[in-house]
Amino acid sequence: MIKLNVNGQAREVDADPATPILWIVRENLKMPGTKFGCGIAQCGACTVHLDGKPIRSCSTPVSAAEGKTITTIEGIAAEDGTLHKVQQAWIEAQVPQCGYCQSGQIMAATALLEKNPQPTDAQIDAAMAGNICRCGMYGRIRKAIKAAAGIDTAAKVEA
Amino acid sequence: MLKYIRAVALSSMLALTACGADPAPGPVEQIIVREPGAAPAVAVAATEAPASTLIADGKAAFANCSACHSLEQGAANGVGPNLYGIVGKNAGGVAGFAYSDALEASGIVWTAAELDSFIADPAGKIPGTTMVAGAIADPSKRQAVIAYIESTTAN
Amino acid sequence: MGKWSRRAFIGAGVAAGGALVVGIAVRPGNPIDGLSPLLTDGENEQLLNAWVKVDTDNIVTAVIPHVEMGQGVYTALAQMLADEMDADWSKVQILEAPADMQYVSDSIGRDFLFPNLQVPALIEPTVAGGILELAQAMGLQFTGGSYSVRATGQRAMRTAGAAAREMLVAAAASEWQVPAAEITTADSMIIHAESGKSEPFATFARAAAEQSLPAKPKLKSPENYKIMGQPKARHDIPEKVDGSAVFGIDADVPGMKYAAVKAPPVIGATIESMDATTAKTMPGVLQILNMGDFVAVVADGYWQAQQALGTIDTRYSKTEGDGLDQDAIFARYASHLDEAGEDGGDMQTEAGDITKGFTEAATKVEAEYKVPFLAHATMEPMNCTAWVRDGKCDVWSGHQAPVNARQAAADAAGLPFEDVTYHNAYLGGGFGRRSDSDAIIMATRIAKATGYPVKMIWSREEDTAQDHYRPSATSRFRGGLDKDGKAVSWDNIHTHLFDPADAPTIPHYNIASHRIRKVDVSMHLRFGPWRSVDHSQHGFFIESFVDEMAHAAGKDGYAFRRELLAKSPRHLKVLDTAAKMSGWGSALPEKHGRGIAFVPSFGSIVAQVAEVDMSGPKPRVTKVYVAADPGFVVNPDGFTAQMESGIVYGLTAALYGDITIKDGAVQQSNFHDYPMLRIDEMPEVEVTLINGDHERLGGGGEPGLPPIAPAVTNAIFAATGTRVRELPIAKHDFA
CATH class of the missing domain: 3.30.365.10 (Aldehyde oxidase/xanthine dehydrogenase, molybdopterin binding domain)
Structure with missing residues (x-):
């Protein structure tokens, strides 16, 4: 049994310690918000936080998470359901299209703002360059990150 | 794409009228190891390529890497960081080396798989990395190099 | 913004899919009887026509016969319907239509396909002139060709909205004993200014459904558009920022196992031999299948399946493609052009x-x-979950043409179309790739061989090397x-x-x-x-x-x-x-x-x-x-x-x-x-x-x-x- 802390809850899984965290959260813990994209840490769709830092869960064995805290897309809203400011900014800027990469994008963005609340454009690019979006919503991602950081107000689309 | 859609539509409708056609082929060979829920047979460790050959290959291949990277415990960083014990470390985790912001922000933990994809295409994996040379395209060569790196730490 | 209703819909126990309901739904005298049970819960909801239902809370639900792959089609088509209907946008919900072939006969299909034949009278009332486009874009429920708004939206959703509005007005006119011409509509309300009467759409939903469908509902001219032309927020976005959106790869079926697959690198080759000596001994492995045209490993977890698959030594047959290089391909183009x-x-x-x-x-x-x-490289690799048992088949995936997917699964399972239920989910990118059914067929064949539900996922490597x-x-x-x-x-x-x-x-x-x-x-x-x-x-x-x-x-x-x-x-x-x-x-x-x-x-x-x-x-x-x-x-x-x-x-x-x-x-x-x-x-x-x-x-x-x-x-x-x-x-x- 591997003891984990996922989104603030203690969890135990019976799995090969070499299993990537991605498959543990998706299959064993039934939290499918974290996505499989490439399996070799090239696309960022599987990004989760390990002790607050963004990691590529497809290439990080679950053994590396023992005694550490894993946070997934399912765990960043407040307990009362209030969305994280990055999630809110994502809606306001109408970022997602197909949406498949967005869990990873949002996890990368929340980690960036945690570490650097007022990132420059170059810092945003550097932090987000590991996350591919095939629908090409990079312009909106930049805008949403700045809005969440209070740097710029994203144009709001009427609900 | 008028024509295309029509083609799709047509094939679908034809398929409909051909209901009851032969099903797609079943397995040529079906090995049932066990049924779901049944207890697994005693697990046998996977046989792998003999480690010694792999490590020897990796040592030879690492010659190219040694221009920038040392593998000796305690040796100084070169153009690139000392790689002793790199497997399991966080990216940007070798003391005293001036990493790029991109690598430091990558959040990667250097597993063998991570190293593999990084060495395959450093700038592709971490745009902004200062590792501009030394990519190894051949997957078996990468595997050998990584095995060698791991072996030096294990010893 | 209206609450997303997809899950509530599935929760009501109704099979999701797409809609081949055009002909039936708009047929005068038989608008919705057969369709209604599929689309409404029968208690609080009333289907007005194929594309719209109204419930007792005055929620208007637009039924969208296309799939959402990020292009925003759910929202744009709902805007077109809601505007013509004079619906209150904040009370509009969206539902992906269920496809059910029982509502479409072969003769309708043939008429759709061969426009030279007489235009079928039964769909004439709402789609006059739009028959060909409808057949292509909507009739077979294909999403592609940038067709949704210009064909389905323009020809069908707007007409459906206008027809629904006229039916509601007619029902109110009859109940209030006033001329329909004196009645106006706005924000999902029916209003008779002179008598001061006003009621929500819901009041007359049931009576409206019994009205005959207007032959030619009057559409708005652009100066009267209220919702069309407005930058409305997409309905599918909220669940795409909290991880709750369900993509094909997220299908969760009780007892489901996982399959990793590898097809011959040269298209057209077959598996000559497979050595699974190591794979058989690896943890979690349930079955190893040589399907002739690909190898599959089924395991308790996907990663286990993938690891075992990597150890299988496979020999492939020779093909005419062997030996072909990129330069030779361009040389072949050149020689054909030279010859011409x-x-x-x-x-x-x-x-x-x-x-x-x-x-x-x-x-x-x-x-x-x-x-x-070029490869498509959709972010979501190709995948499909299938379960074939007791003469039935269920298939879960994200596909641009759900009806085709269902037919492909039926063929692969050797079952009649009606015994297959196809569950469509969000597409993690389509771009044309998800209009082909190769993954559906593979998963169904694997599931047929195992007898239990199997989720097949392609590795990125397979997705890149086996694209169309x-x-x-x-x-x-x-x-x-x-x-x-x-x-x-x-x-x-x-x-x-x-x-x-x-x-x-x-x-x-x-x-x-x-x-x-x-x-x-x-x-x-x-x-x-x-x-x-x-x-x-x-x-x-x-x-x-x-x-x-x-x-x-x-x-x-x-x-x-x-x-x-x-x-x-x-x-x-x-x-x-x-x-x-x-x-x-x-x-x-x-x-x-x-x-x-x-x-x-x-x-x-x-x-x-x-x-x-x-x-x-x-x-x-x-x-x-x-x-x-x-x-x-x-x-x-x-x-x-x-x-x-x-x-x-x-x-x-x-x-x-x-x-x-x-x-x-x-x-x-x-x-x-x-x-x-x-x-x-x-x-x-x-x-x-x-x-x-x-x-x-x-x-x-x-x-x-x-x-x-x-x-x-x-x-x-x-x-x-x-x-x-x-x-x-x-x-x-x-x-």
Whole structure:
């Protein structure tokens, strides 16, 4: 049994310690918000936080998470359901299209703002360059990150 | 794409009228190891390529890497960081080396798989990395190099 | 914004899928009886017609017969319906329609397919004139071809909304004993001002459903649009930011196991032998299957299946594709084109006297262009979950043509169509790839062999190496200019591509004599529609050559195109708008350049100006200005997003996209050797939308793509004097 802390809850899984965290959260813990994209840490769709830092869960064995805290897309809203400011900014800027990469994008963005609340454009690019979006919503991602950081107000689309 | 859609539509409708056609082929060979829920047979460790050959290959291949990277415990960083014990470390985790912001922000933990994809295409994996040379395209060569790196730490 | 209702719908125990319900639903006298149980819970909801239901809380639900893959179709189509209905947008919900073939007979299918037959009377009332488009876009429930808004929306959703409104009004008029003409509607309310009566739609929903369907519901004219033309927030976005959106890969079936698969690297080869000695001993492994055309490992977890699959030693049969390399493919194109010569090949269009045109031309220009194979690389790798048991089959995936998926599963399972339930989910990118059913068939075959539910997921490597590719192509041009530098002749011959047939044509350009021919070249690879299909290649070919002609004429690319479009004010306005936005003609720093391209496609007209910075080690696209006229823009923010998206998809391909063949097999495997544009290379994109013709709508998902490659290569030429005639740009050294 591997003891984990996922989104603030203690969890135990019976799995090969070499299993990537991605498959543990998706299959064993039934939290499918974290996505499989490439399996070799090239696309960022599987990004989760390990002790607050963004990691590529497809290439990080679950053994590396023992005694550490894993946070997934399912765990960043407040307990009362209030969305994280990055999630809110994502809606306001109408970022997602197909949406498949967005869990990873949002996890990368929340980690960036945690570490650097007022990132420059170059810092945003550097932090987000590991996350591919095939629908090409990079312009909106930049805008949403700045809005969440209070740097710029994203144009709001009427609900 | 008028024509295309029509083609799709047509094939679908034809398929409909051909209901009851032969099903797609079943397995040529079906090995049932066990049924779901049944207890697994005693697990046998996977046989792998003999480690010694792999490590020897990796040592030879690492010659190219040694221009920038040392593998000796305690040796100084070169153009690139000392790689002793790199497997399991966080990216940007070798003391005293001036990493790029991109690598430091990558959040990667250097597993063998991570190293593999990084060495395959450093700038592709971490745009902004200062590792501009030394990519190894051949997957078996990468595997050998990584095995060698791991072996030096294990010893 | 209305609460997303998809899960509530599934929760009500109704099978999800798509809708082949057009004919039945609008049939006078039999509007909804059969359909109603599938779409409503029977208690609080009333189906008014095929596309709309109203519940007791006055929630209007738009039933959308298309799939959502990020293009925003749910929202745009709901806007069209809700506007005509005078619904309160905040109380509009969206539901993906269930497809159920029992509502469509073979005869309707045949009528859809063969428009020369008499138009079926039973669908005449609402779709007069739109039969062909409907059959293609909606009848078979295909999402692609940038069709949804311009066909389904324009022809069906608006009509359905207007019909629903008229039925509600008729019901109220009857109950209140007042003339229908005195009744107005607004914000989901029915109002009779004179008597001061007003009731929500819901009050009359049941009575309305019993009214006969209006034969020709009156549609609004643009000045009365309230919801159409507004930038409404997409309904599918909230669940795409909290991880709750369910994609095909997220299917969760009790007792489900996982399959990893590997097909022969050379398409067409079969498995000659498989050595699974090691795989059999690996943890979690349940079954190892040699399916003849691929190997599958079924295990308790996907990673376990993948690990075991990696240890299997497989021998493949020889094929005719063996030994084929990329250079040989282009050589084959060249030899076919050479063989066709001056007058051979299949004629596609011809106008004027091409021989005379060339004889009289003062200046002649010739060029040859090449584009590579491309993979789709959807972020969600191909996958499908299937369960075949007791003469029934359930299939879960994300597919652009759910009815086709269901049929494919039925064939693979050897079951009748009606015994298959197809559950469609969100598509993690479609781009044309998810219009093919190969993954559906594979998963169904695996599940049939195991007897228990199996989720099959392709690795990224399989997804890259087993795609249905965008074809590579070679295109040759000869052009003639008169003594004033005006284009007078245009002669093009290219290797055959895919579709649509109008992609290589230039009806918008006024060139006196032109001729367009193709040659067919056979290939062992599988091809499929790739976002914007043939426009992705021909846009590059045509707009590169127009630029070369402009240069030969000593003219600026924008001015030269203006001459060619002089007789077409609507086209000209789009071109002028993009040029003006970009400050065309103003000075740029050294080693910077501007390029313009103009491609009408899928009913929309798009011009783009790209700015490149060639001062660094590789080309950098800094800005893209877009002017687009799709007739009328239903959701400006959504349409703008589609332009941005098309540009990134096309720019990725223009800069990097290159699937190459060695010894018959695809050489690329993952994002390290099939690179994608990333955020640090994202240009600023500025979009201006033009409503040029509200009667004839164009598409949004694809038309943003074709102009970007030539806009960039034309800009590179402006900056460096080097003409890029072969994509991708990364192949070229500009130092």
